Amino acid sequence: MLCYNIIKTMRNLTLIIMLLVPGLGNAEPLRVFVSVLPLKTFVEKIGGNHVAVHAMVRSGYSPHTYAPTPRQITALANTDLYITTGVTFEKAWVKRIRAANPGMRTVEADAGIDMRLIGKHGHFHGERSSGHQDVSGHDPHIWTSPPLAKQMVRNIRDALSALDPANSPVYARNTDALVSELGRLDQDLRDQFKNLANRKFMVFHPAWGYFADTYGLIQIPIEKEGKEPGARALTLLIGQAKREHVKVIFVQPQFDRKSATQVARAINGRVVAIDPLSPDYENNLRRVAKLIVEAGHL
Numbered sequence: 001m002l003c004y005n006i007i008k009t010m011r012n013l014t015l016i017i018m019l020l021v022p023g024l025g026n027a028e029p030l031r032v033f034v035s036v037l038p039l040k041t042f043v044e045k046i047g048g049n050h051v052a053v054h055a056m057v058r059s060g061y062s063p064h065t066y067a068p069t070p071r072q073i074t075a076l077a078n079t080d081l082y083i084t085t086g087v088t089f090e091k092a093w094v095k096r097i098r099a100a101n102p103g104m105r106t107v108e109a110d111a112g113i114d115m116r117l118i119g120k121h122g123h124f125h126g127e128r129s130s131g132h133q134d135v136s137g138h139d140p141h142i143w144t145s146p147p148l149a150k151q152m153v154r155n156i157r158d159a160l161s162a163l164d165p166a167n168s169p170v171y172a173r174n175t176d177a178l179v180s181e182l183g184r185l186d187q188d189l190r191d192q193f194k195n196l197a198n199r200k201f202m203v204f205h206p207a208w209g210y211f212a213d214t215y216g217l218i219q220i221p222i223e224k225e226g227k228e229p230g231a232r233a234l235t236l237l238i239g240q241a242k243r244e245h246v247k248v249i250f251v252q253p254q255f256d257r258k259s260a261t262q263v264a265r266a267i268n269g270r271v272v273a274i275d276p277l278s279p280d281y282e283n284n285l286r287r288v289a290k291l292i293v294e295a296g297h298l
């Protein structure tokens with residue numbers, strides 16, 4: 001009898017709680033796909049438990065050559081929102097991604113952002129690329145610049161709010177907090193780079209163009225239009241590294257480090273990995289800045 005009463009009371013309590021908290025029990029999170037992991041972090045910070053987010057380019061893969069798995073294509077059928085950022089694989093796959101779920105909303109995180117040309121400070125000459133550069137020659141690695149990430153974050157807020165207006169105050173609040181965080185990160189990085197003498201850094205894959213532009217650095221890429229450099233290009237790069245007093249060659253975990261190692265050996269320098277695709281966005285950029293500053297002081 002006592003047991004029955006307890007069960008009855010519990011059931012009534014549950015009913016009362018469900019009546020008092022609107023949406024509890026029926027609030028399905030928005031199902032969101034993004035292209036790269038840093039965007040997943042942004043969407044999760046803005047959406048909290050109102051979103052369930054997957055990144056298309058999984059950890060360890062390059063967004064320039066990625067091919068979605070059949071399982072991911074199937075998962076798109078149950079997705080509410082796809083957030084693109086114009087990385088190379090998306091341009092190749094966008095039709096098939098849309099076809100997998102015609103009802104799914106697609107939104108560009110990079111809307112309203114002026115894209116830089118990949119050859120701005122590098123060695124590309126506007127030729128068509130088979131690798132990481134799109135036909136227009138635009139650099140897709142926008143998120144590496146915190147001020148531009150702020151714009152992406154606002155675009156994400158607008159996309160979530162349009163699909164789920166009831167929670168738009170939550171999205172607005174979380175976005176404000178994230179924009180402030182990105183502002184503090186930006187200031188920290190400016191402080192870190194303030195007194196750096198050698199502002200040139202050499203990197204295998206040129207993923208840091210927006211980052212470099214934001215902080216007054218110059219990225220010297222080893223990769224040539226998405227490919228390993230030839231023997232002659234490599235010799236020229238080694239000469240340039242010596243002239244520019246480069247001591248560290250930066251590599252990215254998703255790419256082969258053979259050419260980078262060759263250059264490092266020739267200049268008696270070392271190879272250091274930095275990752276533009278880390279989901280731990282803020283700590284990662286602080287670490288990258290620290291490593292570039294250290295390399296510039298060697």
Ligand SMILES: [Zn+2]
Binds near residue numbers: 064206207
């Ligand atoms: Zn890249």
